[in-house]
Amino acid sequence: METQITFILNEETIKAKVNPAKALLDFLRKEKKMTGPKEVCKEGDCGACAVLIGELKNGTVHYKSVASCIYPMGNVEGKHVVTIEGLTDKELNFIQYHFAKEEAAQCGFCTPGYISSLTSYFLKNSEYKEETAIAAISGNICRCTGYASIKRAVVNMVNDVKQSPPTVKEKLDFLVEKKIVPEYFKEIPQRLGMIASKKRQDLNSGLPIGGGSDLLVQAPEKLKEKDLSFFAKTDKGYVEEREDEIVLSGETTFEEFGESSIIRKYFSNIDETLKLIASPLIRDVATIAGNIVNASPIGDFTIILLALGSRIVLQNKNNETRNVLLRDFYKGYKNLDISKDEILTEIIFPKPAGNFAFNFEKVSKRTHLDIASVNSAIAIYTNGETIENIGLSAGGVAPVPKYLPETVNYLEGKEINDETISEASEIAQSEVTPISDVRGSAEYKKALLGRLVEAHFLKLFPHLLKAEVLL
Ligand SMILES: Cc1cc2nc3c(=O)[nH]c(=O)nc-3n(C[C@H](O)[C@H](O)[C@H](O)COP(=O)(O)OP(=O)(O)OC[C@H]3O[C@@H](n4cnc5c(N)ncnc54)[C@H](O)[C@@H]3O)c2cc1C
Ligand code: FES
Ligand code: FES
Numbered sequence: 001m002e003t004q005i006t007f008i009l010n011e012e013t014i015k016a017k018v019n020p021a022k023a024l025l026d027f028l029r030k031e032k033k034m035t036g037p038k039e040v041c042k043e044g045d046c047g048a049c050a051v052l053i054g055e056l057k058n059g060t061v062h063y064k065s066v067a068s069c070i071y072p073m074g075n076v077e078g079k080h081v082v083t084i085e086g087l088t089d090k091e092l093n094f095i096q097y098h099f100a101k102e103e104a105a106q107c108g109f110c111t112p113g114y115i116s117s118l119t120s121y122f123l124k125n126s127e128y129k130e131e132t133a134i135a136a137i138s139g140n141i142c143r144c145t146g147y148a149s150i151k152r153a154v155v156n157m158v159n160d161v162k163q164s165p166p167t168v169k170e171k172l173d174f175l176v177e178k179k180i181v182p183e184y185f186k187e188i189p190q191r192l193g194m195i196a197s198k199k200r201q202d203l204n205s206g207l208p209i210g211g212g213s214d215l216l217v218q219a220p221e222k223l224k225e226k227d228l229s230f231f232a233k234t235d236k237g238y239v240e241e242r243e244d245e246i247v248l249s250g251e252t253t254f255e256e257f258g259e260s261s262i263i264r265k266y267f268s269n270i271d272e273t274l275k276l277i278a279s280p281l282i283r284d285v286a287t288i289a290g291n292i293v294n295a296s297p298i299g300d301f302t303i304i305l306l307a308l309g310s311r312i313v314l315q316n317k318n319n320e321t322r323n324v325l326l327r328d329f330y331k332g333y334k335n336l337d338i339s340k341d342e343i344l345t346e347i348i349f350p351k352p353a354g355n356f357a358f359n360f361e362k363v364s365k366r367t368h369l370d371i372a373s374v375n376s377a378i379a380i381y382t383n384g385e386t387i388e389n390i391g392l393s394a395g396g397v398a399p400v401p402k403y404l405p406e407t408v409n410y411l412e413g414k415e416i417n418d419e420t421i422s423e424a425s426e427i428a429q430s431e432v433t434p435i436s437d438v439r440g441s442a443e444y445k446k447a448l449l450g451r452l453v454e455a456h457f458l459k460l461f462p463h464l465l466k467a468e469v470l471l
Pocket of ligand 2: 038039040041042043044045046047048049050067068069070
């Protein structure tokens with residue numbers, strides 16, 4: 001099931017007949033013999049295969065660094081793909097120079113991935129700081145050099161280039177002048193404009209695929225036999241305020257959610273939350289619809305959206321839509337209220353107002369870049385010390401992402417104090433049915449959920465509670 005895909009690879013326009021489920025990394029290494037991006041984990045975990053993807057939006061090319069080992073060729077259509085071969089000429093570029101100066105590469109296997117993620121960082125931002133630059137490479141793993149020299153190289157870079165001009169053209173000129181990107185980047189917007197208008201596939205013509213960050217990990221070979229519907233396209237991701245609701249398109253990526261000024265207005269702790277969810281390499285491609293429909297009992301965004309009281313909009317081939325409350329969407333393990341000809345187009349939740357607070361907790365074997373043993377989210381409205389309205393959810397404690405109705409019923413109208421929260425913690429544990437697996441025993445997960453319920457309240461209302469009584 002091959003299809004023609006047109007895109008720009010470094011400086012060259014490519015028209016290739018390929019299976020759209022093929023991983024970009026395989027195309028680059030096996031068909032184009034471009035061996036700069038490396039294959040290691042092939043699951044999006046290590047960043048050795050990272051390449052830049054540029055998408056044209058309103059005349060500007062927006063770049064991100066992605067794990068090409070799980071990036072489907074179908075999503076490459078109309079985009080600019082940049083490998084390490086396209087970032088450097090005869091001389092070392094700015095980022096490579098700093099890596100070499102600090103001896104931040106030993107075997108060099110991971111280095112092209114680091115260069116890709118840091119190039120994306122310089123292209124995306126206008127102010128460069130140690131903390132944000134280090135966060136940008138949090139999805140890249142080095143097995144031999146050790147991180148001290150990589151960190152030194154990064155610190156030197158951001159000391160050398162502290163900021164770039166805010167306007168698009170001046171910024172690109174500046175990055176070219178600094179040898180962060182090559183000169184040909186200046187022609188890419190116009191060149192992409194000429195190929196990006198190609199008609200997309202019909203919405204519901206096959207198995208929907210968003211970023212592919214679940215599908216290409218789960219069964220990459222079987223996927224090649226399927227008819228796929230690539231509809232997550234550049235102009236589709238949006239976050240909007242509509243009267244008293246917030247509306248996200250299904251194609252909104254985790255990163256777009258966190259970057260949205262609307263989300264940042266209502267969720268002051270969104271950066272802390274996002275740090276617990278995947279790496280930038282994944283967050284930039286993983287869609288919210290994909291998280292919901294993948295139906296993992298520990299899907300982080302699903303847990304967040306459950307607590308926020310979300311409903312989802314499903315659209316069929318005839319463009320008919322229906323709304324389903326997210327908490328009613330899951331009928332059993334991977335058994336969903338969605339038919340084969342429906343796609344998830346929007347997610348809608350009430351706009352926070354008044355005394356609103358939100359918190360997300362995730363416990364995993366390591367703090368970052370790991371799957372949760374148990375996760376939980378709370379969205380709460382209070383009047384003084386009284387709970388007026390609350391949404392509470394938990395993952396990893398049932399066959400489905402779980403809303404906690406009994407705990408919610410108990411808490412509504414109650415005063416926040418040690419006794420109430422201790423009781424809520426007990427009720428939460430009684431309404432879940434975890435199983436023992438590699439992420440912990442059933443007893444451990446129940447106890448963990450109890451602690452997470454307490455942690456929500458301790459974090460949001462520390463002045464009303466005594467940690468030593470609760471924990
Ligand atoms: C290294 C790595 C780390 C990860 N870390 C996390 C993490 O910390 N937290 C977390 O929650 N997840 C994590 N994930 C899982 C994954 O990234 C998310 O579940 C993501 O939201 C999937 O979105 P996608 O667009 O890539 O889905 P895809 O793989 O494209 O699709 C997933 C499923 O959703 C369906 N689908 C997609 N879009 C639609 C639609 N609009 N309508 C109907 N069906 C649709 C597909 O048919 C498929 O069944 C991680 C994955 C990787 C590889
Ligand atoms: S090979 Fe490890 S992220 Fe792609
Ligand atoms: S330099 Fe060898 S893995 Fe990083």
